[in-house]
Amino acid sequence: SLSLLFFCSAQSSQFRMKHFFIVTLPSLLIATALLHPQSASTKVKGPLTSHFQDWLNANGYAADKFPRSDYGTQGSHGGKINDEEKIVNSPVVFIHGNSDSALVAGIYSGWTHSIQYFLDHGYATVSEAELYATSWGDVNAMKAGLRTHDCDTTRRLRRFLIAVQEYTQSEKVHVVGHSMGVTLGR
Structure with a gap:
């Protein structure tokens, strides 16, 4: 099964959908990771990685363009x-909100500091x-108000979750979403 974690406004909920089970990691860990201040030692x-990109290409995921070069x-x-x-641990997939990117870029938040928090506290x-x-x-x-929960984006994110689960050979994958990333991930 594929297990997902969604976090929004310091609340966690459990849902059951088709092949997805939504579970929670301790809310304190997630809340702390989201609020973690920028670290001078950020290495994220x-x-x-080229290893994962090679695996994606060899396993039918090349067209999804997950690296976002x-x-x-x-x-x-x-x-x-x-x-x-x-x-060692169940993989965690981070899904950002509207008008953001996977990692910090310019004025946006991304997941850089949250990933660094997980690293600093021994998760990986x-x-x-x-x-x-x-x-x-x-x-x-400027286009934030025009974005919708379209099928292409939802399918692409689902394929990313499945790809991570297959690649890591894990029984479950935890998902941490922010804002629109929560509802797209569901």
Whole structure:
């Protein structure tokens, strides 16, 4: 099964949908990660590792463009460095809100600081191969009011969740969403 975590306004809820089960990690951990101030030692970098990108291309996900190379190093995050890397924890996939990107870019928030918080507090014990993000939409805030919950974006994000689960060979994947990312991820 695919397990998902959604966090919005410091509240967590459980839902059951088709093949998705929504579960919660401790709300305190998530709330702290979201509110974690910028760290001078932030090491979080994108895009997806070449190992994960090669796997995506070999497994029918190339057309999904999960690395979001159009955003440079801010468009995505996650993946193993090589086959020897082992996944210890259930992977966490971060889905950003409207007019944002996977990682910090300019005035936007992204998930850089939240991913760094997870790393600083031992969630990803081996590497960053347990923490994932991809960008959806564009970062033009002037178009924020025009964005909808369209099928293409929803399907693409679902395929990303499935790809992470298959790639990591994990029984479940936790999802942390912000704002419109919560409802798109559901």
